[in-house]
């Protein structure tokens with residue numbers, strides 16, 4: 704009898720907590736929907752056939768610093784769904800849209816699947832942090848060096864700020880180590896991170912390899928987001944022994 708009662712109470716508690724969770728979920732998806740509907744970049748992305756609004760962050764940064772040019776070799780890390788790669792393919796002319804400009808090479812890698820993009824070689828369903836996947840990219844490039852390595856990689860947020868910051872910083876260092884290995888002299892690096900205690904250290908570490916480092920917050924990056932970008936330009940190159 705008692706058992707039956709406690710089972711009923713447990714079930715009741717479960718239902719109440721599930722209802723609460725689903726209310727919270729509904730509230731946050733309503734919030735997401737109304738933000739999407741009032742966001743001019745979402746509409747603009749649709750009009751310009753970009754896969755998502757993130758495209759404008761790269762467009763803005765590149766408009767200001769002009770580091771993407773026709774004929775370059777560019778590696779886009781954490782590229783899904785692919786809007787940065789769409790911008791890159793146009794800027795470096797890897798899609799051959801400008802017949803009078805040199806044709807670049809664009810490579811995109813992501814843990815998730817990336818649907819084909821004209822002028823972009825895709826490494827989908829691959830974790831960038833795995834050395835064997837980085838090797839696949841260098842193997843594909845057959846000794847050609849990169850002019851830019853860009854990363855918009857972000858871990859799925861756990862909600863524990865310190866942990867999430869540590870993970871994204873480690874992803875940035877992964878990109879930095881890779882970029883230093885594969886880049887041409889004067890190349891660029893662009894990494895996304897969340898503003899945190901380690902930002903300055905990362906900026907200093909990028910400055911060990913790149914002459915010119917900028918901390919950038921594009922207008923299209925939501926003001927309520929801690930996301931920022933570090934852009935390193937003029938790679939110093941590695942001294943050969």
Ligand SMILES: C[S@@+](CC[C@H](N)C(=O)[O-])C[C@H]1O[C@@H](n2cnc3c(N)ncnc32)[C@H](O)[C@@H]1O
Pocket residue numbers: 754755757758780781782783784785786787788812813814815829830831832855856857858859
């Ligand atoms: C904000 S999205 C990138 C959006 C992309 N720049 C665009 O414009 O379409 C972040 C991406 O980072 C990817 N990512 C996170 N960790 C990764 C890892 N270790 N290796 C490869 N991709 C990763 C996620 O799968 C996700 O697709």
